[in-house]
Amino acid sequence: xxITDIEVVIVRQDNVKMIGDGSQDTAVVLVHTDEGITGIGxxxxxxxxxxxxxxxxxxxxxxxxxxxxxxxEDPTNIxxxxxxxxxxxxxxxxxxxxxxxxxxxxxxxxxxxxxxxGLPVSKLLGGNFRTKIPAYCSVLMPGTKEEIDELVxxxxxxxxxxxxxxxxxxxxxxxxxxxxxxxxxxxxxxxxRLMIDIGMRWTDYKYALRVSREYExxxxxxxxxxxxxxxxxxxxxxADNIEIxxxxxxxxxxxxxFRDMLDNGKVDIVQPDMSRCGGITxxxxxxxxxxxRGKKLIPHAFKTGILMGATLQLIAAIPNAxxxxxxxxxxxxxxxxxxxxxxxxxxxxxxxxxxxGIGVELNEEILERYRRK
Numbered sequence: 153x154x155i156t157d158i159e160v161v162i163v164r165q166d167n168v169k170m171i172g173d174g175s176q177d178t179a180v181v182l183v184h185t186d187e188g189i190t191g192i193g194x195x196x197x198x199x200x201x202x203x204x205x206x207x208x209x210x211x212x213x214x215x216x217x218x219x220x221x222x223x224x225e226d227p228t229n230i231x232x233x234x235x236x237x238x239x240x241x242x243x244x245x246x247x248x249x250x251x252x253x254x255x256x257x258x259x260x261x262x263x264x265x266x267x268x269x270g271l272p273v274s275k276l277l278g279g280n281f282r283t284k285i286p287a288y289c290s291v292l293m294p295g296t297k298e299e300i301d302e303l304v305x306x307x308x309x310x311x312x313x314x315x316x317x318x319x320x321x322x323x324x325x326x327x328x329x330x331x332x333x334x335x336x337x338x339x340x341x342x343x344x345r346l347m348i349d350i351g352m353r354w355t356d357y358k359y360a361l362r363v364s365r366e367y368e369x370x371x372x373x374x375x376x377x378x379x380x381x382x383x384x385x386x387x388x389x390x391a392d393n394i395e396i397x398x399x400x401x402x403x404x405x406x407x408x409x410f411r412d413m414l415d416n417g418k419v420d421i422v423q424p425d426m427s428r429c430g431g432i433t434x435x436x437x438x439x440x441x442x443x444x445r446g447k448k449l450i451p452h453a454f455k456t457g458i459l460m461g462a463t464l465q466l467i468a469a470i471p472n473a474x475x476x477x478x479x480x481x482x483x484x485x486x487x488x489x490x491x492x493x494x495x496x497x498x499x500x501x502x503x504x505x506x507x508x509g510i511g512v513e514l515n516e517e518i519l520e521r522y523r524r525k
Contacts, residue, residue: 160203172320175486181256191260194458197252205253215243251405258431266509274468286314287478293321297336304340312500319349349376387417402452425452439470457490461512
């Protein structure tokens with residue numbers, strides 16, 4: 153089997169709001185083969201930039217577009233192809249969006265290999281530790297108590313989530329507001345697990361320390377991305393001075409960045425995003441790094457069903473995962489880009505697909521309706 157083409161389809165809802173919601177658009181990666189098997193992947197990044205990186209003509213030996221690197225290769229040689237992409241695009245792909253583009257292709261290669269051999273990706277990764285996973289509700293932070301109460305009531309009516317995470321949105325505007333919003337969240341969710349994602353908006357360490365100590369009173373399960381990812385030292389200082397677990401990782405790519413955050417940032421919850429960290433290939437290695445240090449791995453998955461499918465396959469195959477981030481944003485792409493979008497059962501769990509590949513089927517009608525030429 154050989155790779156014949158790599159296609160990046162830009163999909164975007166009609167109106168994109170300037171909020172931290174990655175489910176409003178996406179880059180769907182389709183890797184085509186000469187045996188008629190097509191692998192599906194996704195990238196949570198700037199779709200137009202991802203498309204340019206995949207389709208770019210070669211500039212020189214270590215500055216080549218990803219498609220040109222892979223055409224004619226056997227798609228089941230997944231790890232070899234990961235390092236081939238990394239090496240021959242080294243001028244621009246060491247971190248950030250270059251790794252994002254590689255991630256989408258890597259997911260699609262795992263999907264192809266699973267389909268080729270009739271196995272779910274979890275089996276290719278070594279087998280299942282679990283067949284279902286508890287899900288937590290992941291939403292943006294509203295700005296008022298009334299909005300928080302309404303949001304929680306809405307989601308509780310539909311699903312029995314194992315926790316609630318509020319992030320970005322109205323956080324980071326003032327110390328007083330950051331404290332009050334989390335008090336409102338605790339009142340709304342009762343004894344459920346409560347997670348808070350600051351969205352990298354805190355810039356002052358002492359501010360972060362004061363607010364975090366107030367959050368301790370609310371028994372927060374974890375505090376996510378209080379600082380920008382490059383501020384590893386501040387992560388480590390905060391970890392040493394509060395009882396709340398710190399979480400981070402959605403912005404990172406490759407083992408090297410995760411090693412630094414684990415060892416120096418001292419995070420407790422590691423959150424690689426399959427579509428940004430280097431794909432399933434790199435996420436499995438990161439899971440092993442976290443396991444070696446006694447840390448949980450709970451991937452970031454705030455996108456569409458494609459990313460959720462890839463995430464579930466990894467979660468099935470590692471020992472140190474205990475929850476799934478369930479993107480509860482009610483955008484058309486989040487819920488409808490794949491057929492049979494993942495649903496919670498009555499106990500708040502999501503069943504991990506036991507079908508070949510990453511376990512998703514594109515909804516071609518939605519793909520074409522929101523495709524941007």
